[in-house]
Amino acid sequence: xxxxxxxxxxxxxxxxxxxxxxxxxxxxxxxxxxxxxxxxxxxxxxxxxxxxxxxxxxxxxxxxxxxxxxxxxxxxxxxxxxxxxxxxxxxxxxxxxxxxxxxxxxxxxxxxxxxxxxxxxxxxxxxxxxxxxxxxxxxxxxxxxxxxxxxxxxxxxxxxxxxxxxxxxxxxxxxxxxxxxxxxxxxxxxxxxxxxxxxxxxxxxxxx
Numbered sequence: 001x002x003x004x005x006x007x008x009x010x011x012x013x014x015x016x017x018x019x020x021x022x023x024x025x026x027x028x029x030x031x032x033x034x035x036x037x038x039x040x041x042x043x044x045x046x047x048x049x050x051x052x053x054x055x056x057x058x059x060x061x062x063x064x065x066x067x068x069x070x071x072x073x074x075x076x077x078x079x080x081x082x083x084x085x086x087x088x089x090x091x092x093x094x095x096x097x098x099x100x101x102x103x104x105x106x107x108x109x110x111x112x113x114x115x116x117x118x119x120x121x122x123x124x125x126x127x128x129x130x131x132x133x134x135x136x137x138x139x140x141x142x143x144x145x146x147x148x149x150x151x152x153x154x155x156x157x158x159x160x161x162x163x164x165x166x167x168x169x170x171x172x173x174x175x176x177x178x179x180x181x182x183x184x185x186x187x188x189x190x191x192x193x194x195x196x197x198x199x200x201x202x203x204x205x206x207x208x
Contacts, residue, residue: 017048091179091181092127092179093127093179094183096182096183097174099184099185107157122161125158125160126159126179127177127178127179128159130155132154133148134147157170180202181203184201
């Protein structure tokens with residue numbers, strides 16, 4: 001299949017060159033164009049590029065608009081930061097999968113679970129979306145082994161750092177978030193690009 005794709009691309013490249021050459025010699029027969037050989041070659045090269053890139057114009061335009069939007073139109077303003085206690089800990093945090101995800105490997109044991117609580121420290125719990133999944137099975141010797149499954153996701157889970165040992169439970173989706181601070185993502189789809197709006201909520205402030 002890959003070889004066929006390469007052949008098709010090479011054939012289209014040759015076709016584009018032929019179109020450019022035909023354009024050059026066809027226009028060269030016209031006296032008004034024959035006097036400007038250098039410009040005629042440049043024009044023929046442009047025709048070659050237009051034909052060559054024709055199947056990809058929608059992607060090129062989409063990429064151009066997306067790049068412009070990201071460089072000149074996108075920005076963010078932080079109006080408030082999470083409140084930390086005397087130990088520098090945040091009460092709890094829920095993170096929408098549209099903003100960030102993690103891997104299910106963090107849920108395997110206590111040391112890996114502790115890694116979720118580094119950088120930002122959470123006093124109670126964090127709610128996160130976990131990619132991939134795993135299960136514990138016994139091998140022939142009766143010892144437990146971890147079997148990973150990368151084709152399905154564990155999904156959202158609430159990890160309790162205020163419990164010893166650290167535990168976690170699955171939750172349905174972001175609508176079941178109980179965290180005080182929540183990072184929610186909303187994606188607006190446009191013709192040439194998608195816009196992701198990130199919202200940061202302090203649920204305590206909302207209900208006060």
